[in-house]
Amino acid sequence: MASDSGGLLLSTEFHSDAKTTDTSIICRFNGINYTVHISDGALRFHSLPGYTGPLKEQEIFLRNILSAKLVGKNQSRRPLFSPRDFFSRRTGVYDASAATPELQLCVAKRVGEQKWRLKTVVLDFESAExxxxxxxxxxQFxxxxxxRPKRLMFFINPISGGGQALRLMTRRIIPHLKAAAMPFDYIVTTHSGHARxxxxxxxxxxxxxxxxxxxxxxxxxNEILDGVIHRAQDEKITSKSDLSSPTVRVGIIPAGSTDSIGCCIxxxxxxxALIHILLGDxxxxxxxxxxxxxxxxxxxxxxxxLGYGFFSDTLRNSEKHWLRRYLGKTRYxxxxAKTFFLNRAYPGYISYRPAAEAGPDGYPDEGLTCRQNCPVCSEVGEKKSSTSAFSFSGTSDEEQEWQTLDGRFTNVIAVSLCCKSEKSPKGLxxxxxxxxxxxxxxFVKxxxxxxxxxxxxxxSRGIGPRSVLGENLHACRAYELVFRSKKPPLDGQLDTLRSHPQNPRPSGTVMRNCARTDIHVKIYCQLIDIFGSGLESS
Ligand SMILES: Nc1ncnc2c1ncn2[C@@H]1O[C@H](COP(=O)(O)OP(=O)(O)OP(=O)(O)O)[C@@H](O)[C@H]1O
Structure with a gap:
């Protein structure tokens, strides 16, 4: 997991030419004269003798610089983010004959928790050379x-978040992409399934x-995810498949109504989110x-x-086109409210293969949460890359005993992330x-x-489900799950399971296409590479 916290430099890839770094180059930065040189992957500024102010030394990590351009001093004093820069009147072209050029750096800066912004840093040099x-x-660095990505493709869903995605793209994302000199293409989707x-x-x-x-x-x-995973496989995907990871990275710029995936990472x-993409985290x-x-x-x-019951009924009810287009978040x-008053419970016949390292009663309600450079995920990643037998299950041990459970459930959810959102600060x-x-x-009975x-x-207040639900909650961590809404002929044995066409319709965004079908859910460990660096440790 690559990450950058604040202004820390992580790379050692740069080997600057000794002649350049040893030479004293004098520049003016924030109105102060400094000698500047590059060492240990940072631009380092030392004030000249006689300076008595507080800013004697400064540094800019090269890792955080997204673009650098020279402009003639009198040609453009505008910051990189002036909207005028992004239209044809742009005039900031470096003229080698200008006697005193300035170097404009576009630098990513952490400005708060999970918050990054681009800043323009201007350095005035004594000579063009x-x-x-x-x-x-x-x-060169x-x-x-x-x-770092060299070219990006954006898929903009014009109906996401009640229509905010297009506005966001034109007003905020494109100016930033241009400031960082990142080549990009984009598609505004015309229908569901277009991106895939x-x-x-x-x-x-x-x-x-x-x-x-x-x-x-x-x-x-999810459409992009589905497309790239299918592209990466040579054969038809079935429950027996061991999937290859896509070679292309995916990313998300949150502009939807809940943005759960973005919030979790x-x-x-x-x-x-865009800055993490540009930095290549x-x-x-x-x-x-x-x-x-x-x-x-x-x-x-x-x-x-993946849900069945309360949350998925809510999502299904909210998916009606006109609701989505005009009501944005309010539709949830x-x-x-409708789902609450109906208060339905559904029958479920469940088999699951528990994860080897689950907590004392099968599920860690309190414990280590997933953060940047998470030791749990890193350890699993190392195991995955060192073991050829490692498939989806987080272990090469396939001998875990299947467990079974049945009853009537208000809510059944299977999550691969904590599913944080504005409505649920700590997640489901x-x-x-x-x-x-x-x-x-x-499984909420x-x-x-x-x-x-x-x-x-x-x-919605971030209180863990176990403390509220007590024995009404059955929680566990598992590698795979079989869910049926009608009693199976033989519990816990995948080979003998049959579908039941008369089953009630399962609901939820993911399950809605599999009405009347028994499902087998598997997790594929660390299958995709996504731009982002994870939640910062608070
Ligand atoms: N041009 C389009 N017209 C109609 N539907 C589209 C179009 N492009 C994509 N879709 C579909 O719209 C659905 C919902 O989109 P998306 O999840 O991006 O927005 P949202 O529902 O506002 O956000 P969230 O999922 O965070 O609540 C997706 O299933 C996607 O396939």
Whole structure:
């Protein structure tokens, strides 16, 4: 997992030319004269003798510089973010004949928790030659950063978040991309499934782009996810498949109504999410897959949440087109109120293969949460890269005993991330990890109105589900799950399971296409590489 906290420099890839670094180059920075040189991957400024102010030494980490350009001093004094820079009247072109050029650096800066912004730093040099040398060294360093994307493709869902995605793209994202000199293409989707179709049709997507970025909510991101995973496989995907990881990275700029995936990996703020993409920060994510039990065929991939019962009924009710287009986030409140008053419970016959290292009673309600450079995910990642037998299950040990459970459930959820959002600050499963190769399963048995309300309020206040639900909650961490809504002929044995066409319709965003089908859910450990660096430790 690559990450950058604040202004820390992480790279040692730069080997500056000794002649350049040893020479004293004098520049003016924030009105103060400094000698400047590059060492240990940073531009270092030392004030000249006689300076008595507080800013005797300063540094800018090269790792955080996104672009560097020389402009003639009298040609452009505008900051890089002036909207005028992005239209044809742009005039900031370096003129070698200008006697005193200035170097404009576009620098990523952490300005708060999970918040990054681009700043323009202007350095005035005594001579054009000095400016050119520093600019060339910075350019060479940036070129050498292999994790930095060179070209990006954006998919903008015009209906995400009640129509905010397009506005966000034109007003904030494109100006920042231009400031960072990042080449990009974009598609404004015209229909559901557009992004996925486009990805599947492209001959060499991994060569053309270093990242495919969703601008919208979790739905458009899942389309991209589905497209890139299908592209990476040579054969048809079934429940027996061991999937290859896509070569192209994916990303998300949150502009949807809930943006759960973005929130779980520290990308709740759109501009900060873009800056992580531009810096090339990336991490691995588990991906869940839903198969038909009957024939093992793939129904869908998911990256955060799979549900049956309360949350999925709410999502399904909120998916009505006109609600989505005009009501944005409010639609979840209306749909939630309707689901609450109906207070349905559904039968479920469940088998699951528990994860080896689950807590004392099978599930760690309190414990280590997934953060930047998470030790749990790193350990699993190392195991994955060193063991050829390692498949989806987080371990090469396939001998885990299957467990069974049945009853009537108000809510059944399987998550691969903590599923944080504005409505649930700690998430539906606060201790879930992004890349541990496990599903967190939460089975909420039938609840009365009072307990249901209590559960919903506590979720929105960040209180763990176990303390509220007690014995009404069965929670566990598992590698795979079989869910049936009608009693199976033989419990716990995958080979003998049959589908039941007369089953009630399962609900939820992921399950809605698999009406009347028994499902087999598997988690694929660290299958995709996503731009982002994880939640910062608070
Ligand atoms: N042009 C389009 N017209 C209609 N639907 C689209 C279009 N482009 C994409 N979609 C579909 O819209 C659905 C919802 O989109 P998305 O999740 O991005 O927004 P949202 O619902 O506002 O956000 P969230 O999922 O965070 O609540 C997705 O399933 C996607 O396939």
């Amino acid at each position: 000095f400016g050119e040398r520093i600019c060339a060294d910075i350019g 940036i070129e050498g950063l292999r994790s 179709e486009w990805i599947l049709e492209q001959p060499d997507i991994g060569k053309a782009f270093d990242g495919l970025i969703a601008v919208g909510g979790d739905g458009i991101f 520290g990308l709740g703020d759109p501009v900060s 990336h991490m691995k994510l588990d991906v869940g897959a839903v198969f038909r039990v009957q024939d093992g065929s793939l129904i869908k991939f998911f990256c955060a949440f 409140m209306l749909a939630g 499963a606060p201790t879930s990890h992004c890349g541990d190769g496990c599903l967190d399963l939460l 039938k609840l009365g109105y009072f307990r249901l309300l209590n559960y919903l309020i506590s979720t």
